[in-house]
Amino acid sequence: MTAALEEARAALKTIFGYDDFRSGQEEVLSAVLAGENVLAVMPTGSGKSMCYQLPAVLQGGLTLVVSPLIALMRDQVQQLKAVGIAAETLNSTNDETEARAVFDQIRADELRLLFVSPERLVGSGGLAAMLARSGVTRLAIDEAHCVSQWGHDFRPEYRQLARIREMLDDVPVIALTATADATTRADIASALFPEQPKIVVQSFDRPNLDLRFEPKDQPRRQIEDVVIRHNGRAGIVYTASRNRAETLAEWLSGKGHRALAYHAGMDQGARSRNQDAFLLEDNIVMCATVAFGMGINKPDVRFVVHADMPGGIEAYYQEIGRAGRDGLPAETLTLYGLEDMALRRRQIDEKNGGEERQRVEHKRLSAMIDLCEASTCRRQALLAYFGETSGPCGRCDLCSGHARLEDATVIAQKILSAVVRTGERFGAGYLADILLGEATDAVVRNRHDGLKTFGAGKDRSRRAWMTTVRQLFAAGALEEASDEHGGFRLTDRGATILRGQEPIALRVQPERERRRLRSEKNRTDGMDEASAAMFEHLRALRLTLAREEGVAAYVVFPDRTLIDMAQLRPTTKNDMLLIQGVGTAKLERYGDVFLAAIRDFQRG
Structure with missing residues (x-):
């Protein structure tokens, strides 16, 4: 290890209270300290x-940091000042006074x-020119x-940062992201750097995240099951609208949970209050559209639920990455449907x-659809999208x-036949009625109770038939018949399956154990x-101190640090320095009060 990295490791412990680098940090830091241009793709929480x-x-x-959200910038500044x-x-x-004070610090x-x-930075206020003069x-x-x-959060102002780099006399640049496939990485490199940068791509694996997917089936109850399991802990529920x-926030609040809403259509003041x-x-459970979360630095989010299927794996990965940034176990659940x-x-x-x-x-x-309908390890499938290979995660x-x-060829043929015989214009519920032999008013009115496929599927449940329709749609055997009226028609692949020219295998949906999971106490942190x-x-x-200081609770200490304190029970300041996340500045600021709290609790 170079002398520069040894110095960085010592500072990591003294300032931040961490004993060693996380995976990937050493390689990136080595290049940055050497003055190289770097594009680092590292998972959230790394x-x-x-x-x-x-x-x-x-x-x-002076290091100039371009960051996408005011809340993220404010949060990072609080954390840095705390150490x-x-x-x-x-x-x-x-305001003008605050800005002037910042400029004075820069000049000094x-x-x-x-x-x-x-x-x-790229606006017309002259900030970039002033910073260029400041060095x-x-x-x-x-x-x-x-x-x-090609990025899922494209912002056109970012494309102008190459011009800012030139104005700053081509200073070294480090660009960082948690999600970028090969196409996105190439585009970032060409847009930001005059020459090919050093590209460091760390594993996308987040082993502390439990990955779960479920077809929608009473989705509010499915969501509340997760909230109950993590009762009293922070979580995010993403919605499509x-x-x-x-x-959903109103409904969860009515069920006794602390839930707030966040979306771009809200009043700016209300949105900021909820985010704060x-x-x-x-x-707090935040029910939000994808307008919420990019750059959220809260380390102790214990769950992320997608109430609706994301539009792509990169967006999905970025959003679930907001859970478990502290490295402790966290849960993710994605609900999806036709x-x-x-x-x-x-x-x-x-578009x-x-x-x-x-x-x-x-x-x-x-x-994304393939990931929802996967039949083998979710983590394997997710990592394969980013070009990684792995064994089954087992979790x-x-x-x-x-x-x-x-083999579901015969089952698929029954559905596909029903689609054709009913004129390729009906949805999953109607097709299930046909196969179950249910003579509803609509079926009788359309004279479909006389079809050969009417009642041909009485051996299966309605839910099973609806699931198979969804799987055939996901597999590309069915497509929407009409944007306005819905319904399904066969694709070319569906036609070959119906004719017996191609077999098809579908996943057997495992039985959910919602009642057992709901009653389980979430105690996965080893305590x-x-x-x-x-x-x-x-x-x-911690919450009392945070409120007094007007900062986020984790700025005082993150959960992981409190867990170490709870398990190791330090009795002196020297003991406190052995706790992960306790550096010299925080020891001086909070050491005595937390040591006293530990003593008081032990006395009963």
């Missing part, structure tokens, strides 16, 4: 920000990190996938991005539920009952 924070402290000068690092942000919430060379939004030594670009036209975010509450408190698949396909077809754009988006959607819903494929009680005692103290 400590990407440390790759520009440590060099800023060790090498001096004694001079950091500030310039954004639309700064007192600031080590300045966080700005891309819109502020910026490094440019860090967070959420760098926003640069790419603004109205659904609001109604989520960041500051420990036990209507999700059809809606996402229509959204792609309605005016050209044939190539539609082709790429359909390919990405197909990969996802499919590994633990022992899902399997079975026994006594340690868990101590943890809750320390968590209450």
Whole structure:
């Protein structure tokens, strides 16, 4: 290890309280400290920000950090100040006095990190020119996938950052993102760097995340089951519409949970208040559209639920990555249905991005649908999308539920025959009626009770037939007959299956164990009952301190640090320095009060 890396490791312990680098940090830090241009693709929770924070402290000068959200910038500045690092942000919430104070610090060379939004930096206010005169030594670009036209959070202002780099005399650049496939990485590199940068791609595996998928079946109950399992802990529920975010938050609140809504159509003040509450408190469920979350730095989100199927794997991966950033176990659940698949396909077809754009988006959607309908390990399938190979994880819903494929050619042919015989214009519910032999008013009126397929599927349940229709749609054997009226018609593949020219195997859906899961106490953090009680005692103290200081609870100490305290029960300040996440600044600030709390609790 080089002398620079040894110095960085020592600073990591002294300032931040961590004993060693996380996976991937050492390689990126080595390149950054050597002055190289770097594109780092590292999973959420891997400590990407440390790759520009440590060099800023060790090498001096001013590191300019481009960040997409005001809340994220404010949060990172709070965390840096809490460990004694001079950091500030310039954004639309700064008044003239605050902005002048920041400029004074820059001119006096007192600031080590300045966080700005891309819109502020590339705007007409002259900020970039002023910073160029002040001698910026490094440019860090967070959420760098926003640069790419293929990225799921594309923001056009990011494309102008290459011009800013030139204005700053081509200072070294580090661009960081959690999600970028090969196409996106190539686009980022060409948009930001004058020459090919050093590209570091770490494993996309997040082994602390439990991956679960379920077809929609009373989705509100499915969502509440997760909330109940993590009662009193923070979580996010993503929805496909603004109205659904609001109604779900209202429903959860009515069931006794602390739930708030967030979407781009809300009043700015209400949106900011809800986001601040989520960041500051420990036990809020945020029901939100994808407008919420990019760059959210809250480490102790214990679950992420998708109430509707995401449009692609990159977006899905980015969103589930907001859970378990502290490395502790966290749960993810994705609900999906036929209507999700059809809606996402229509959204792609309605865009005016050209044939190539539609082709790429359909390919990405197909990969997402394949992940939903997978029959083998979810983690294997997810990592394969990003070009990684792995063995079965043994922990996802499919590994633990022992899902399997079975030959479903005859079953599929019954459905496909019913589609053709009814005129290729009816939906899953109507087709199930035909196969079950249910002479509903509509079936009788259409004279479909006389069809050969009427009653041909009485040996299966309605749910089983509806599931198979969804699987055939996902497999490309069925497609929507009409954008306006829905219903299904055969594709070319469906026709070959119906004619017996191609077999098809479908997944046998494992039985869910909702009642058992709902009643399980979530105690996956390794604590026994006594340690868990101590943890809750320390968590209450942390919340009190955070409220007094007006910062997020995890800025005081993250959950992982409190868990170590609860289990190791330090009695001196030297003992406290052995706790992960306790550096010299936080020891000085909080050491005595937490040591006293531990003593008081032990005395009873």
